[in-house]
Each structure stands twice: as C-alpha cells, then as structure tokens.
Amino acid sequence: MTTPRDRVSHLDLMARLKSAFTDLPDAPSPDLIDHERFTAYVKTPHDVGGEPDAPIKFENKQYEAWEESTYVLCEVLGWRGIWHTEERRRIGNVDVGRTIYLGLPYYGRWVLAAARILVEKHHITLGELTDRLVEVKRRYEGGLEGKTWQAKPKFEGDGSRVTRNLHHTHAVGKGDPQVFAGQAGQPKFQVGDTVLVRELPALFYTRTPEYVRGATGEIATVAYESLGPEDEAWDRHDQTPEWFYIVRFNLSQLWHGYTGTGTDTLQTEIPQRWLEALT
Amino acid sequence: MSEHDHDHARTVAPMVDEITDFEVLEIALRELCIEKGLFTAEDHRRFTEFAEHIGPTPAAHMVARAWLDPEYKKLVLADAIAASREVGVDWLEPTGFGTPSDFTALHVLEDTPTLHHVIVCALCSCYPRPILGNSPEWYRTPNYRRRLVRWPRQVLAEFGLYLPEDVAIRVEDSNQKHRFMVMPVRPKGTEDWDEDQLAAILTRDCLIGVALPKVGVTTNAITDTRPAIHPVQH
Secondary structure, three states, rough: OHHHHHHHHHHHHHHOOOOOOOOOOOOOHHHHHOOOOOHHOOOOOOOOOOOOOOOOOOOOOOOOOHHHHHHHHHHHHHHHHOOHHHHHHHHHHOOOOOOHHHHHOOOHHHHHHHHHHHHHHHHHHOOOOOOHHHHHHHHOOOOOOOOOOOOOOOOOOOOOOOOOOOOOHHHEEEEOOOOHHHOOOOOOOOOEEEEEEEEOOOOOOOOOHHOOOEEEEEEEEEEEOOHHHHHHOOOOOOOOOOEEEEEEEEEHHHHOEEEOOOOOOOEEEEHHHHHOOOO | OOHHHHHOOOHHHOOOOOOOOHHHHHHHHHHHEEEEEEOOOHHHHHHHHHOOOOOOOOHHHHHHHHHHHEEEEEHHHHHHHHHHHOOOOOOOOOOOOOOOOOOOOEEEEOOOOOOEEEEOOOOOOOHHHHHHHOOHHHHHHHHHHHHHHOOOHHHHHHOOOOOOOEEEEEEOOOOEEEEEEEEEOOOOOOOOOOOHHHHHHHHHHHHHHHOOOOOOOOOOOOOOOOOOOOOOOO
C-alpha cells in the first residue's frame, strides 16, 4: 500500500529525470522543432560515438548472477529461433528510448528486451508476465536471508508448435554472416576505392554511426555479405543481402579540432546501401 | 548532507537483502520460456556451462603462437576463425552457428612499430567473447564508447598508455558482425621465451589495445573491481 506522501515523492523523483532539451517545453508545438532538433530527438540512442564526455574512472565489475543468466537467456532465445541478435540489439539498445538507455545497467536493457520480444511475438501475454513477476517477488518477501534464488518452472512446455525464425536452422554448420555468402552479387566497391558515407535519414534503427555520415573514407576490406541491420532488426529474411565493407577514415579529417597526429585513423564496417562512389 | 553525498548513499546496499527488480524479471522470464517450450532447462544449462568456460586464455595463446610461428601467424591474419580452432576455440559452438550475439567473423589486427590498434564498439559492446571471454565493464560504458573514436590518445593515456607521435593509432569501431582483437608487437627481452611465457604477458587489455605487453607485467591495466551484490557462484 502506498501513502499519498509516497505517491508524491515518487512523482518528485520522476520530475527530476530529464532526457530532453531543457530550453524547450515538454511536447513542444511544431513551430519550436526545426530539423536539427527533430534529428536529435529521433537519433538512435545507442549511437554515442564522438559525443563529448569528461573522463571517468574505468573499472571492472564482478558479474551479478542475474547478469550472467540474462546473457544466457537472451542467447538461448537466439539459439532456439525466437529472435535474431539484431532484433535484440534494436529492442534493447534503441527501442528502450534514451532515458532507459542511459539510465539502466547494460544487462538491465537485455532483460527488458527479452520481456518485450516475448510479448510482441505473442509467446506470452503481458498479463502472464505481470502475474509471474508478482509471484516471484512474493517468494522472496522479507529478503533473501542468504538464500539464492532459483527459476522454478512449473513444467516443461511442448515447443513443437512455437513459431521460430528460419535463421536458427539455416545458419547451422555455416555461421553468420557465412549463411549469406553468394547472395549479394558482385561487390560495388574494391579495396582502395574512395567512398562517401550517405546522409540518409536514420529513423528507428541503423548501425552506421552518425559520426561518419557525410564523411569520406577508403575501402580497407570487402568484408562479407549479410542482410542489412535495418532489415535484420525486424527479421526481414525476405530481403536481399548486401555487401559490407570496412571503411578507413583519417581522424584529423573526420574531426574538427582533432588533437592527435595526421596519420591516426579509424575503421568501421558499413553496408553498401550507405556508401556511394567518390571519384 | 550535500546532494552528492545523498546520491552516493543510494548506491550502498540496503540492510535487508532484497531480491532486485532485475533478478525478479530474469527468473519470471526464464520460467515462462521453459513453460511455453521456447527452450528447455537443459538448453539453458548447456549455454551457461559454455559461457562460464570462455576467457582470454585462447586469445593470448593465439598471439603468442603467432609470434613464434610465422606460418601460424599467416593463418591468424588470413583466417582467424580457422586459427582459433588450433587454440581450442570453435566459433560455431555451442549452437552449431556460434554464440548468437558474437557472429562468426574475426579479424586480428597486427600492430607494427609505427601502427597501434585499439578496439571499441561505439554502438553497443561488440567483443570477441568466444576467444576473449566477457567484455570488462569499462569497455561497455558510454564514456569509453563516446570518447575513444574522437580522443583516442587521451583515452589511452587514462589507461597509462602514452604513444609517441611516430606511432599512428588506428581505432577499430566494431559495429556490425566482424569481431576484432589486437596482435601487439612482441616486446624486447622475450627472445628466448616459449608460448606459455609469452601468453602470460598477453593480458586481455593488451588484446583490446589499451595496454602493451611488457616483460614482468601479467595483470590488466585496469584492476579495480566493483563487487557484485549477488555474484555468480562457480
């Protein structure tokens, strides 16, 4: 039971949680949103490369038991064809939104992604999840008192009628991206080619970082064929695979005010749809 | 009490050892998955066993062996997945198509006296888990990911690695399906060493590229470790 005071104090906490430009009101009217602000708000929150930040103390962290079991849960869901890793990365790194992205621990987002995929693909209802959360919490009321918790499934279900993806059987014995070999035709670019990274709108999902969009680089490796992340993130195996390339950029040309040497470089992997030839 | 003290106090574990929200979520989901037949308890147990046995040892041996054997080095640089098998890592395990989140494409980046590689995944935390184990916490921080791609020399200095002007840095942002690790330059003073001796100085941090192997140094650059509330027991 919560008291009126509890409810007010939680809302006070929520009011301090900000993930918006502080010079704009919440839900601003359209005349207050220009292209720059629109792009900033819809930017996929996982794309943090190049954002200014102050140094912190780098440290290791002992693994929490739930972090390991969450990692295993997510991987086993991939193993058994419930999702492709790209769906997990989209849901846990982008769909969660900026506030959760920056606010929760790394594996906290993994466990939320697993919950969401099960509900969205109709494997469980949200009601079933809610009931089970209440039930599990009740088991440990009053604290763990040195006990370790355990998953106690009531039975092992029959999985024969579960809807599963093609990938988890197609990729066996080959691997990923090898499962896509030979499906993208001839690569458009060769090692040494100069390319421009296209400035495409990147709504909802991409793995081409903002910091290289519009920049010029050189093909360092013709990497492999694969579905693009923009397709694989929704399990669109009906789409055509494309070539991926490792592209090299000169850091002093990439960043205004770069403080390293003129020979420092950066490489990142980019699918063909994001590249155009520059002669 | 200042605002800062107040916030810091919130990170201290409470007196009653409550189960956390994350633990409740993970247990509930695992139970429902098994009851719905999405996977079996045995699948979960097998993957856990696999996950608990990965670590940086095979990666260190791969590089040490490459330092000693020029033919093996050629294989490492040309086909690192094949070279992994020779140090006991089959990238198709444990599912027949690999660990779903790591994919099955590995590049080993060879340092030279004038080129130093360092890896990051600015979008999440892509890392060659099957051969290097789980990524350290700092590697996953938005801070490392934000800054390494733009201020690599400053970030490396924070790890105690100061590179001279005549060494070019190459940052590898591992953002798609390839996974990367670094093959550092073999340090002086190791001329008559065997593979085990060499592997001992090839720490995880050297293979990420935030440290260089040194005679007498067998620990990572970053050793401070935050304790878990409820650590893995094994």
